[in-house]
Amino acid sequence: MIRFTALPVLAVLSVLVVPAVAGANPGRDAILAELSAQAKDQASGFAGFDAGRGDVLFRHRHTGGKPATPACTSCHGPSPIQAGETRAGKVIDPLAVSRTPERYSDPEKVAKWFRRNCNSVLGRECTAREKGDFITFMTSQ
Amino acid sequence: MTINQSQRPAVAGVATGNDPGGWARVWDLPTRLFHWVLVVSVAVALITGFVAPEWWMGVHSVAGYIIVALVVFRVVWALFGGAYSRIASFAYGPGRVLEHLRGAMLLRPRHYLGHNPAGAVMILILFATLTGLTVTGLMCLGGEEKQGVLAGWVSYATGNGAKVVHEALAFGLLGMIAAHVIGVAVESLLSRTNLVGAMISGRKRLNAAACDAPSDPRPARPFVAALSLVTVAVALAPVLTLAARTPPTGVYDLAMDPVYAAECGDCHYAYHPSLLPARSWDGMMAALDDHFGEDASLGTKKTAAIRAWLVSNASENWDTEAANRFRVPAPDAPWEITATAYWKRKHGDIAATDFKRKAVGGKGNCIACHGDADSGRFDDQAISIPDNK
Numbered sequence: 001m002i003r004f005t006a007l008p009v010l011a012v013l014s015v016l017v018v019p020a021v022a023g024a025n026p027g028r029d030a031i032l033a034e035l036s037a038q039a040k041d042q043a044s045g046f047a048g049f050d051a052g053r054g055d056v057l058f059r060h061r062h063t064g065g066k067p068a069t070p071a072c073t074s075c076h077g078p079s080p081i082q083a084g085e086t087r088a089g090k091v092i093d094p095l096a097v098s099r100t101p102e103r104y105s106d107p108e109k110v111a112k113w114f115r116r117n118c119n120s121v122l123g124r125e126c127t128a129r130e131k132g133d134f135i136t137f138m139t140s141q
Numbered sequence: 142m143t144i145n146q147s148q149r150p151a152v153a154g155v156a157t158g159n160d161p162g163g164w165a166r167v168w169d170l171p172t173r174l175f176h177w178v179l180v181v182s183v184a185v186a187l188i189t190g191f192v193a194p195e196w197w198m199g200v201h202s203v204a205g206y207i208i209v210a211l212v213v214f215r216v217v218w219a220l221f222g223g224a225y226s227r228i229a230s231f232a233y234g235p236g237r238v239l240e241h242l243r244g245a246m247l248l249r250p251r252h253y254l255g256h257n258p259a260g261a262v263m264i265l266i267l268f269a270t271l272t273g274l275t276v277t278g279l280m281c282l283g284g285e286e287k288q289g290v291l292a293g294w295v296s297y298a299t300g301n302g303a304k305v306v307h308e309a310l311a312f313g314l315l316g317m318i319a320a321h322v323i324g325v326a327v328e329s330l331l332s333r334t335n336l337v338g339a340m341i342s343g344r345k346r347l348n349a350a351a352c353d354a355p356s357d358p359r360p361a362r363p364f365v366a367a368l369s370l371v372t373v374a375v376a377l378a379p380v381l382t383l384a385a386r387t388p389p390t391g392v393y394d395l396a397m398d399p400v401y402a403a404e405c406g407d408c409h410y411a412y413h414p415s416l417l418p419a420r421s422w423d424g425m426m427a428a429l430d431d432h433f434g435e436d437a438s439l440g441t442k443k444t445a446a447i448r449a450w451l452v453s454n455a456s457e458n459w460d461t462e463a464a465n466r467f468r469v470p471a472p473d474a475p476w477e478i479t480a481t482a483y484w485k486r487k488h489g490d491i492a493a494t495d496f497k498r499k500a501v502g503g504k505g506n507c508i509a510c511h512g513d514a515d516s517g518r519f520d521d522q523a524i525s526i527p528d529n530k
Contacts, residue, residue: 066431066434066435066436067434068434068435069434069435085502086408086409087433087434087435087503088408088409088410088433088502088503088505088506089409089410089501089502089503089505089506090406090407090408090409090410090502090506112439115436115438116435116436116437116438117436119430119436119438120434120435120436
């Protein structure tokens with residue numbers, strides 16, 4: 001009896017909860033899978049992305065980039081769940097997937113913004129691991 | 142008083158009828174209304190022109206249009222108005238003017254019920270000045286602002302030249318107003334007549350010294366005057382309509398390029414292409430990897446498409462005030478509109494804290510205060526600084 005009633009309840013729950021957990025975005029999954037493959041190529045000891053490392057990357061004040069933008073937080077603000085502002089005064093939607101669900105699902109946009117912003121903030125390209133960590137962190141927020 | 146009054150009757154005012162008690166009706170109602178409406182219109186025009194900020198431009202223009210109507214009315218009324226309003230009553234020869242000025246300097250001028258010769262000269266110069274002011278004002282409005290009936294006919298450069306004349310005439314007008322007020326005060330004292338009161342009530346106390354009975358005492362012909370005004374209006378209506386419908390020169394509707402709007406508008410206000418010359422857009426689009434201190438690089442295809450759109454609609458293709466002003470960029474910052482001397486001068490009164498407001502979002506966000514920034518027009522009337530903190 002319990003088994004039969006639990007199944008539909010679980011099914012309903014999974015439908016409701018899974019999108020909210022934000023794991024179920026095929027575009028983002030594909031991007032992460034691609035980054036994971038690249039990360040394995042770039043470093044032999046790669047053992048998966050880590051939200052904690054993404055958090056550090058997001059908050060760290062870097063020194064190699066352009067002086068106006070030492071950190072991601074320079075424009076995106078200190079909290080991923082809050083909106084940021086470009087230096088020209090335009091509002092930037094929050095980076096956290098919970099607030100801006102369509103983030104990290106368009107490979108072209110993801111490539112464009114990592115290319116530009118890693119250069120502006122770090123003064124170099126980001127590694128596949130850094131990108132994956134970053135997206136993993138933002139997906140968890 | 143030792144004035145020679147032999148050429149004229151000693152007591153005048155008979156022309157338009159005298160009220161009992163020694164008062165002459167001198168200024169008819171239309172002339173008095175004309176005078177005071179003109180005073181208010183000119184005051185509004187002078188204040189909005191010299192003192193008020195740009196966004197009072199609309200009020201300044203309305204004052205100008207009212208002055209045009211008043212001048213046209215007064216010219217017609219100078220032909221068909223009351224005896225003292227008609228030009229014939231104050232068209233004095235140079236001899237009379239010199240005689241009057243000489244008398245005025247000795248503080249014993251001949252007194253007149255109507256316009257005295259010095260006042261008549263002032264009025265003629267005033268009308269020429271007002272005509273010049275409204276014509277150059279319309280040229281400036283049409284050429285610089287691309288508004289009004291001359292927008293399709295006058296270039297920015299011509300409008301800009303007209304503005305210099307407009308300003309000089311406005312200073313001349315200030316001088317004439319001062320002379321008029323001093324003249325009225327002096328004459329009021331010397332003739333012991335309240336001339337300001339006379340322009341309100343229309344009546345002057347009969348003064349044995351006043352010496353000007355109008356040579357043509359016929360009463361006003363208001364119907365002829367009204368008919369003339371209607372004729373003038375009917376004749377001018379199609380001309381003005383046609384002129385007003387002529388599209389302004391050097392301004393065209395430009396739909397925002399979607400790639401430009403999306404790519405550039407992601408980070409900052411998508412500036413109208415007329416705000417920089419082609420060589421600035423060219424240089425900027427060739428160096429997107431260091432774009433105002435950030436990497437804003439795009440793929441070669443998108444870069445080329447945006448560059449082509451910007452260059453083909455750059456300031457050289459427009460005759461708006463903004464395009465003309467920003468056509469010469471700041472020498473040390475050729476991509477930075479806010480670095481030009483013109484931009485700084487125009488925004489000098491705005492506090493740095495105002496630019497930092499959330500509703501403004503910085504110096505580069507034109508649209509926050511210029512409601513029509515997307516069209517490239519930047520009309521003075523479209524300026525509205527958000528007042529929330």
